[in-house]
Amino acid sequence: MDVHAIVCIKQVPDTAEVRIDPKTNTLIREGVPTIVNPYDIHAVEEALRLRDRFGGKVTVISMGPPQATEAIRKCIALGADEGILLTDRAFAGADTLATSYALAQAIQHLAEREPYDIVFCGKQAIDGDTGQVGPGIARRLGIPQLTYVLQIDSFDPAAREVVVQRKLERGRQIVRAKLPALLTVLKEINELRYSAFPDMLRARSYEPRIWTVADLDVDRSQLGLKGSPTRVRKTTVPTPRQAGEIIAPATVAPEQAAQRLLEQFEKTGVLKEIVELTGGNAAHA
Amino acid sequence: MATQTLPAGTQGAPAQTAAQDKAPAASRREPGKTRFDVIVVGAGPAGVSAAITAAKAGLSVLILERGDYPGSKNVMGGVLYRQPTDVILPGFWREAPLERHLVEQGYWLMSERGATKFSYRGEDWDAEPYNAFTVLRARFDRWYAQQAEKAGAILVPETTVDEVLVRDGQAVGVRVGRDQGEIYANVVILADGVNSLLAKSLGLHQEWEPHTIALAVKEIIALPREKIESRFQIEGDQGVAYELLGSISKGMVGIGFLYTNKDTISIGMGCMLSDFARTGIKPYELLDQLKQHPAIKPVLAGGETREYMAHLIPEGGYNSLPKLYMGGLLVVGDAAQFVNALTREGSNMAMISGHLAAMTAIRAHQRGDFSAASMAYYRDLLENSFILQDLRRFRKIMPFVESRHELITVYPELLAELLQDFYTVDSVPKTQLFRRMMRKIRARRRWTSVLGDLWKGLRALS
Ligand SMILES: Cc1cc2nc3c(=O)[nH]c(=O)nc-3n(C[C@H](O)[C@H](O)[C@H](O)COP(=O)(O)OP(=O)(O)OC[C@H]3O[C@@H](n4cnc5c(N)ncnc54)[C@H](O)[C@@H]3O)c2cc1C
16 A cells, blocks of 8 residues: 655755845845755654655755755755656746746645555745645645644544544644545654665765756746735835743742732733633633 | 665665655655675774775765764864865865964973974975865865765764774674664764773774873964964964974973964874873973963963864884774774874874775775784785875884983073073173073983983984
């Protein structure tokens, strides 16, 4: 029962090393090392686990400049079977709408020869934090989307069914979906493996398949900058959070502590927010 | 050449890559033997040089490096010499990430409160192809390893070699700390640096003795370019390098250094491990005190420490050379103790020994003979090179210095006192001044001892 899993990955700047230009408020990308988006690499790992269990194949797809080959190689080193790089000037400047369009078209193109059972994405990219590309792809492919997955409870390629746990604001939700489905995953879903040597070796000289606009059946007006309605008005550097106040039980009497807490809730509006979110249920809790 | 000499049923690396391109999924899980002509362990100057020379000759070469990337773990002062590097990569200095080319080099003899500086500045050194450069190893090693990849070698980082595979006394490959980690080769080149656990486990050398190993600590201190250039009277890409000797080592056998990079200064200090053990002095305190020395403090003023590192230097020289080869295996660079402590040469010996090991591997492939007798050719090449000739010539000097470590403090102090007297114009007649100076010499060291030091020192060098 071979499983074909497709994983969409993005090459991002290593935020541990990112600096922001104080004059222009934009990321200084020059000289900053790149990595595979940390959520995506866990998506690759999860795909590999399915493949190792059922047999089959993991294909990694990325849209990006030719340098994104390095990101694909990282996935090959982890054990992915094949990588496809969508690279073309026409893809450049894409927002989440245009990106999900291009990736969905690529997946469809691939599926003509190699049907897939499941598509994985990371929950979001650390350089944009939108989390929109995965759902965008699922919508265009017309398959179920399961976002913020922190565990696959069961995967049954014969019955064409998957059951996952999604992480919600509070608690977990268990969802069953038909295959093929698209999952966006959290880091907690798994621990990355330590690459086997043959995979490391293979990755060093691996050349991904390169697909340009000419290889895909696409509507050019939906690609790249042209297909991107998003306009960035302004970017700001987040102000660093101030340290919270600690009301230590050792120094404050319980009544006083409760009073202080209530005052803080009032001031920050936290209480109201919780009441709204829960439809008033929190008030009883 | 590569494929001819491979035993039947095995694959060279290039063939394997081609096969993978056609059927990636299939070959990924076929646990066929992974085989190369040459495996190099360690991507420092020694290993990369070996890889470049071997790959250029058409051998299939795999370099294994435990660091995240080549240079990530490496420490050097560091002065890189042009000529030896040019042997391996002609014209490297036009493209390599170098810091500054040296226009001045010298020794500072440090007393408690002063320094006597001997240095030479030469105009010839300011012109292409230059004489020597300062480098930051993290950048240089990475670039250097890329040149090996360009020559056709395959580099796999983040991979530690745990063991050399030996069959019937012949090295046949290595095992790395990863799944399916057995890799085979006709020749294994050990370039794993000063500790060379691998050479040790093969019994090629014993545990190094503490008096043959120096522990060096180093800081990289950031300063604006203009400040560096005005403080050291240099401009453009000119640079200077000074070795620091004297009271700064607190009576231990050791040497400090001060080198200019583009917008940083490298400052460090190394002393024999046995001396650190004997005196209980902490290496980082020694460096901190050096940074406070009146001759050093002003040139570092306002600087910000970027990096701090510590590393061992093998300084046993000729007397503690390990066995340099066995069937199917050659030892190069620091792993073979190829360092001349007196002249601050290490990287050049590493590179040239790597090159000579590659020549040996190339010849062995031409003959299809990887036995110990065939590897012995490496020893011949070394004997005919400056490496073993210099190490042999200098073999008595380290024991001499160690037997009289007080010299390192006595003479710089004495010199400081004499020069201070000499330059003090205080209306004392010169005859009286000279008499006073003589008395000072005698107080420090008897004439016979001075002559003895000189005589024995010269003898140790001859
Ligand atoms: C503070 C200091 C200053 C120096 N200054 C100078 C100078 O100015 N000029 C000069 O010429 N020399 C200098 N030297 C000496 C010089 O740095 C060394 O001689 C030179 O780096 C030796 O090169 P190498 O390739 O043999 O070893 P290294 O540069 O030590 O490289 C060994 C490599 O092997 C890797 N490795 C080790 N074990 C394994 C394993 N099991 N598996 C995989 N990889 C492994 C290491 O990560 C490392 O990358 C200095 C040294 C020090 C410490």
